[in-house]
Amino acid sequence: MSAPTSPAATESSAARVRRRLSGRAASIAAIVIAVVWTLPTFGLFVSSFRPEQEIKTTGWWTFFTDPSLTLANYRDVLFGTASQGQLASYFVNSFVITLPSTVFVVALAALAAYALAWMNFPGRDWIFLGVFALQIVPLQMSLVPLLSFFSEGVSIGGVQVLPAWELEGAFQFTTVWVAHTIFGLPLGVFLLHNFIAQLPRSLFEAARVDGAGHGVIFRRVVTPLIVPALMSLAIFQFLWVWNDLLVALIFAGGGVETAPLTVRLAEMAGTRGNEWQRLTAGAFVSMIVPLLVFFSLQRYFVRGLLAGSVKG
């Protein structure tokens, strides 16, 4: 992302921005924004410990004048249904869906990005342009065709080209993995391409002089250098898949065998939505994992976002 400006000009404008952003007024503004931003979540958190009747009749702030604590919402959410501990299986489903979807996207995107950036083959730029353009296609448009591809196969002019995927047992997850991978790849390829394309050409030339092929270069040279980028893509993809409801509803269904946590949470309010107080606790239960992932990987995340922009 190097604009054709002289280094001095870039530095001075960057310095100016930095000076403005670290002033007192800017700090206060940042704090105010952060507080306003966090307040609803905090209110939800307080609500999750309040009794049902109070959640439904008064605002969360009344908690401070008239505190009454209960864990009933968490009990309902975690062990509420007749078959106790059911939430655990949805939790497992969420992991089983999320982890492979993340790994597939990161691995495939890295390989594709390397190929698009450093391998010369005809039509390379057009393919990259196509991948880039695919990002603007809303995934909702492809739900029905993709679902019919899975459940009916492909037939052209009445001739069955590909059979339907008749998946049983644990393989039922395959369709969700494939769907998430497909939906995640365009952004992944685009992000990693920008990273990999910026690695210095001399590195690759040196490696090639030493006799390394594309496989070795990718494994030994490129991968270690783009770890921060891989991590930030992984976090993005993990959070997106973990929080996803739409794709899971359509490709995983709502059964206890395949449905992730989000599907269960959506059901939790009951047929007529009269148990909506459970959603307060449910939201925090489902938030734990994304928070853990984010905090444990956040140093990569920040490094990944900044990498490329502040090199040298």
Place this chain on the structure above:
Amino acid sequence: MTTPARRRATIAASLPLLLLAGGCSYLSGESQGADPQSADCDAYEQWQGHDGTTVSIYASIRDQEAELLEESWSEFSSCTGIDIAYEGSGEFEAQIQVKVDGGNAPDLAFFPQPGLLARFAQSGDAIALPESVRANAESGWSEDWLNYATVDGELYGTPLGANVKSFVWYSPGLFSDNGYATPTTWDELIEISDAMVEDGIKPWCAGIESGDATGWPATDWVENIMLREHGPEVYDQWVDHEIPFDDPAVAEALDRVDSILRNPDYVNGGHGEVQSIATTSFQDAGTPILDRQCGMYLMGSFYAAQWPEGTTVAEDGDVYAFNLPPIQEEHGTPVLGGGEFIGAFADRPEVVAVQEYLSTVEYANSRASLGSWFSAHRDLDLDLLEAPTDRLGAETLRDSEAVFRFDGSDMMPASVGAGTFWRGMTNWINGDETEETLAYIEESWPSS
């Protein structure tokens, strides 16, 4: 990379494998089945012989009610060897379309909106009922009900559960202490309301706040009055848009609603002024009845579950209900309600077996015995209905004088029935003119 980092990476890498293994062992849980030869299974003999088959069901019923549903057919399932894979989703209406378009339709679906089932019937996706199921349906349910699942003379669904939306909740204690009798005609209802005003009680309470769906309880008022004032034929014309929404008949009905809901002498018991109707949630609106601050509350039979814990819902208890009385005698006893219809997207033998079973009175009894449910089935065993209001609902539906009509807003195009009708009524409560409101809704009716 330092050694601790590598060790951590190894742990991180093995985590998915562990979880995957856990998930797989979870999935391979054994299925226990009753002995098909045992005496318990005699009742299911005609459906046996489908061992190892699976029938998928998709519906909008979820959480606790879904568990009761699954329990209600568990014996059938273990005796016949047909595994019923039930899935309930709050996104049913949108998802069923995607599933059908994507070639992944469930075998059976429970439609709360007959209009949706009719659309699948017209597109050729839904399959008309086989002869045996049709016979069960015709002997079990009244024509009023079956008409809603009939498209071009073919029956596409059997009714499942039902609810009544013309219940008026009241406090039996308040009524007997003050000498009010439950009204059987509209005039009696108004007399009681006036008597309450004289006794210093606000006779009605109402609340139409319901999040995204704010306004729907007010549409139930209009539908109830339309049906009672002008009879089922005009009601059907109104719902099908054969008469415009701002027809004088509708204006007349809304004026009658006006005489209660926007009458400052009558509302809003326990909540405040007329405008408080718009901001009171329908869940909370009826509770002042318990404190005798409000006399009556029009709300569906499902409101029985909304009373605070410890409230006795019975004829001699804290609260009970009666069917909103008729206005014009010649229209019989109108009942407004709703329910689900079971539509089919497959006709494999095991699917037909499940369809047959779900259309029998034995199934209705099995579900009814588990509580908080009733159906419009003619032969449903009323003694199984533990909750008095479920029994009242079933009796109301079964009454030979009863004229049943489906909730109109569920039958109208969604942009009206779940959109402008709700919004229009909310604005009406807030003071819009009747004419203005009706014109607004009429204008929004989709032209096609």
